[in-house]
Amino acid sequence: MAERWQTAEPDSKPMRWPNGARCAVCFTFDFDAESLWIAKEPKNRELLATLSQGRYGAKVGIVKILELLKREELKATFFTPGWTVDNHRDKVEMLLNDGHELAHHGYMHYWPDPDKPDQIIEELDRGLDAMKRHFGVRPVGYRPPGSESCHFLLEQLTARGFLYNSCFKDDVHPYRHILRDGRRGPIELPEHPSMDDWNYGTSHLRFPKPIFPSAHVLGIWQDEFKMIREWGGIYVLVMHPQVTGRPMRMAILRDFIAFTRNYSDVWYATGREIAEAFATQERLN
Numbered sequence: 001m002a003e004r005w006q007t008a009e010p011d012s013k014p015m016r017w018p019n020g021a022r023c024a025v026c027f028t029f030d031f032d033a034e035s036l037w038i039a040k041e042p043k044n045r046e047l048l049a050t051l052s053q054g055r056y057g058a059k060v061g062i063v064k065i066l067e068l069l070k071r072e073e074l075k076a077t078f079f080t081p082g083w084t085v086d087n088h089r090d091k092v093e094m095l096l097n098d099g100h101e102l103a104h105h106g107y108m109h110y111w112p113d114p115d116k117p118d119q120i121i122e123e124l125d126r127g128l129d130a131m132k133r134h135f136g137v138r139p140v141g142y143r144p145p146g147s148e149s150c151h152f153l154l155e156q157l158t159a160r161g162f163l164y165n166s167c168f169k170d171d172v173h174p175y176r177h178i179l180r181d182g183r184r185g186p187i188e189l190p191e192h193p194s195m196d197d198w199n200y201g202t203s204h205l206r207f208p209k210p211i212f213p214s215a216h217v218l219g220i221w222q223d224e225f226k227m228i229r230e231w232g233g234i235y236v237l238v239m240h241p242q243v244t245g246r247p248m249r250m251a252i253l254r255d256f257i258a259f260t261r262n263y264s265d266v267w268y269a270t271g272r273e274i275a276e277a278f279a280t281q282e283r284l285n
């Protein structure tokens, strides 16, 4: 008998974007700070230079990114672990004061493990608690740490009323998840490693990776953008303040924004705005 391992497949179809736009661009930042390194290896709590790589995102990167977004009059979505909210409250407050969207990204940045359902629940609820406790915010968007997911997590997001998720790589158009029991799940805003700064711009002594030059990264981001626009899709750029906040990478983001400005039919929107537009169209159809 054939193994049925996945849920029903939602249709892939273009959305009608507001104001006659041809595509949507969504700037997202995973504001992990040190949490990512601590989750990777508990001993990193004591390794100050390793931690400082994450701290750069909260200390320098986020400030530079908020300055650029303000200059460009753009709003972005910041997927933020509860740990970052607890430990870098002032920087999270800055992004909220600038009118950006605060979205959920776990608590301690543990990757969702289908064999650890209790940890999945704890990550979700501790993250929600941190945002409520500090800012009275109830986020509607979620990106799992590591951009990985599982059936149980999608069900838990649905139970908590999350409007959207953003980590699947199976489309260039938003779609509605169908849970394994056939119920409707959250809306998906798909992304892809080709548009994730982590794959081009970070390295570490114990996990060395090549750093890619600006022209290389900008070329990939522009080429994806040109075709996604032709297809009428959604362009979700995944960035990290500890990566894109580096000097040379801020220039890549600035140049990429300038490139997209050459087109007059782009809708720049937060994850929440795009998911809400999708939900409205769904009701009308």
Ligand SMILES: [Zn+2]
Binding pocket: 030, 031, 032, 036, 105, 109, 145, 146
């Ligand atoms: Zn992350």
